[in-house]
Amino acid sequence: ALKACLFDLDGVIVDTAIYHFKAWRRLANELGFDFTEHQNEQLKGVSRMESLELILQWGGVTLSDEEKQQWAARKNEWYLAYVNQMTPQEVLPGVRDFLDSLRKAGIGIALGSASKNARLILERIDMLDAFDAIIDGTHTTKSKPDPEVFLLGAQALHQNPADCVVFEDAVAGIEAAHRGGMKAVGVGSPEVLTEADVVITAFTETSLTKLSDELLGWQ
Numbered sequence: 001a002l003k004a005c006l007f008d009l010d011g012v013i014v015d016t017a018i019y020h021f022k023a024w025r026r027l028a029n030e031l032g033f034d035f036t037e038h039q040n041e042q043l044k045g046v047s048r049m050e051s052l053e054l055i056l057q058w059g060g061v062t063l064s065d066e067e068k069q070q071w072a073a074r075k076n077e078w079y080l081a082y083v084n085q086m087t088p089q090e091v092l093p094g095v096r097d098f099l100d101s102l103r104k105a106g107i108g109i110a111l112g113s114a115s116k117n118a119r120l121i122l123e124r125i126d127m128l129d130a131f132d133a134i135i136d137g138t139h140t141t142k143s144k145p146d147p148e149v150f151l152l153g154a155q156a157l158h159q160n161p162a163d164c165v166v167f168e169d170a171v172a173g174i175e176a177a178h179r180g181g182m183k184a185v186g187v188g189s190p191e192v193l194t195e196a197d198v199v200i201t202a203f204t205e206t207s208l209t210k211l212s213d214e215l216l217g218w219q
């Protein structure tokens with residue numbers, strides 16, 4: 001039965017994915033190359049340092065560990081400049097209503113994000129109180145597609161993975177949910193999120209009843 005919902009942050013609750021893309025692209029450009037939005041899909045859900053490694057590979061750029069730390073710090077500064085402009089209006093359509101309906105139904109709510117900036121973002125959009133548990137990049141040692149972040153979330157909510165549903169916009173996040181023994185709802189494009197149990201393009205097009213009916217259908 002559906003006991004808990006675990007939410008990715010970037011691209012699910014708010015569209016920070018676009019800010020990550022802009023900041024990473026600036027880094028690439030300053031290093032003398034570029035990458036596409038298609039390549040950017042591979043960065044979703046992937047930690048800061050692992051994202052940097054991938055981007056450097058794309059550009060064929062080799063850096064020392066120290067230089068990598070410096071570029072990652074720079075990228076984060078550019079990213080935070082966007083984050084600091086964020087307002088509660090940026091919460092994606094339907095998200096607040098959906099979380100309200102979960103709360104009313106007594107379903108556990110956790111955040112499962114790779115971001116070390118998650119709490120700051122939740123503060124900016126006034127959603128720190130919306131979650132019963134917040135697991136972010138400061139708690140995890142392994143990145144998605146490893147299920148660690150979601151398993152920690154289920155644990156914090158005292159629920160079995162089989163009773164949990166993950167909401168994810170990243171291919172790596174869908175895989176993480178499944179590897180953790182959880183259902184996965186893709187948020188985004190069905191062409192990209194082919195492994196998801198079900199895909200929604202926005203929370204406005206679903207409801208708890210609709211989802212649990214679909215969930216029951218999966219059992």
Ligand code: G6P
Binds near residue numbers: 115116117137170
């Ligand atoms: C999320 C995003 C990734 C980002 C990662 C780390 O998973 O989807 O694009 O790289 O968090 O974020 P951070 O804010 O710690 O750099």
Ligand code: MG
Binds near residue numbers: 008009012168170
């Ligand atoms: Mg995401």
